[in-house]
Amino acid sequence: MTLELLGAPGSPYTRKMLALLRYRRIPYAVRWGSHRQPSPGLPDPKVKLLPTVYFPTADGLEAVTDSTPILRRLEAEHDGRSALPADPALAFFDALIEDYADEWLTKPMFHFRWAHEADARNAGPLLAFWQDTTLSDAEGERISSELTRRQIDRLHVVGSNPETAETIERSFERLVDLLDRRLSVQGFVLGARPAASDFAIFGQLTQLGVVEPTSAAILGARSGRLRAWIDRVEDLSGLAPAPDGWLSDLSALRPLLSEIGRTYAPFLLANAAAVTEGAAEVRAEIDGRPWVQPPFPYQAKCLATLREAHRSLPPASRDAADAAMDGTGCETLFR
Numbered sequence: 001m002t003l004e005l006l007g008a009p010g011s012p013y014t015r016k017m018l019a020l021l022r023y024r025r026i027p028y029a030v031r032w033g034s035h036r037q038p039s040p041g042l043p044d045p046k047v048k049l050l051p052t053v054y055f056p057t058a059d060g061l062e063a064v065t066d067s068t069p070i071l072r073r074l075e076a077e078h079d080g081r082s083a084l085p086a087d088p089a090l091a092f093f094d095a096l097i098e099d100y101a102d103e104w105l106t107k108p109m110f111h112f113r114w115a116h117e118a119d120a121r122n123a124g125p126l127l128a129f130w131q132d133t134t135l136s137d138a139e140g141e142r143i144s145s146e147l148t149r150r151q152i153d154r155l156h157v158v159g160s161n162p163e164t165a166e167t168i169e170r171s172f173e174r175l176v177d178l179l180d181r182r183l184s185v186q187g188f189v190l191g192a193r194p195a196a197s198d199f200a201i202f203g204q205l206t207q208l209g210v211v212e213p214t215s216a217a218i219l220g221a222r223s224g225r226l227r228a229w230i231d232r233v234e235d236l237s238g239l240a241p242a243p244d245g246w247l248s249d250l251s252a253l254r255p256l257l258s259e260i261g262r263t264y265a266p267f268l269l270a271n272a273a274a275v276t277e278g279a280a281e282v283r284a285e286i287d288g289r290p291w292v293q294p295p296f297p298y299q300a301k302c303l304a305t306l307r308e309a310h311r312s313l314p315p316a317s318r319d320a321a322d323a324a325m326d327g328t329g330c331e332t333l334f335r
């Protein structure tokens with residue numbers, strides 16, 4: 001059975017899903033487009049996000065969004081070539097890193113796409129023509145200007161503003177450097193085989209490391225290895241994952257966990273508090289600088305999900321996970 005998807009090349013979550021499907025050798029058919037145009041023969045999802053995956057059901061198709069639960073549903077429905085580590089403590093860190101990639105790296109992704117004029121000028125026409133390469137020049141120009149205006153107006157929603165720009169850009173540079181070191185050991189974040197967290201990081205880097213001129217130049221100059229990794233992870237259909245290829249020493253993750261603890265952890269805590277209090281703004285200090293953005297209810301749910309994953313670890317795995325993240329800043333999420 002071929003799995004149908006609606007997605008866009010410029011959507012990090014679409015790219016995460018497609019790379020996962022190729023690695024897992026699940027046959028798929030992607031329609032490049034968006035929910036702005038009708039998709040003949042396909043039902044609408046509850047929330048119109050990309051990618052939308054159309055799962056076959058007894059009476060037709062079910063339109064599903066959100067790459068994180070979709071990845072897990074595909075694990076349940078398709079055997080072999082799993083992207084989830086079997087060891088509970090490693091699976092917990094996989095979920096934490098996947099969440100960081102999906103929810104924090106989208107900040108540098110959106111920031112680098114729209115905050116600097118040269119990048120916005122580059123992205124506008126791409127967003128139009130990624131939907132349809134037969135648009136007339138005039139239509140392409142019209143859609144490009146409309147989307148550019150709309151997205152620049154939404155920069156503040158992810159927390160990109162003049163006050164936070166430096167925090168976002170420095171965090172991206174540090175991530176490039178520490179991924180360069182991590183990937184140099186066995187090729188992937190969690191060892192010698194790719195996990196959900198690799199696909200989530202890959203999705204964001206298909207944009208940050210390739211599409212946006214400013215961030216692509218930063219990444220390319222700092223790590224040829226990481227730039228090459230992006231091209232390889234796009235298609236891992238030929239990789240033969242070793243059953244024992246998973247990382248055995250959790251302390252190898254500490255540099256990455258320290259980065260997550262420095263930026264994403266304080267954000268998640270401040271966001272969850274603002275959502276609970278019904279506050280108009282998230283106000284926090286991140287990496288020594290002020291952070292301000294509107295509260296994001298979905299990310300309060302992400303924190304609750306991570307806490308539940310931590311709570312349900314078997315005691316010995318929880319002890320191992322706690323020891324590995326002690327002092328990284330990530331432990332603040334689970335107190």
Ligand SMILES: N[C@@H](CCC(=O)N[C@@H](CS)C(=O)NCC(=O)O)C(=O)O
Pocket residue numbers: 010011012013014048049050051065066067068102
């Ligand atoms: N948590 C979702 C996020 C999906 C998402 O935010 N997709 C963006 C595109 S990358 C989207 O569809 N935005 C609305 C739009 O483009 O109209 C996932 O993991 O799939």
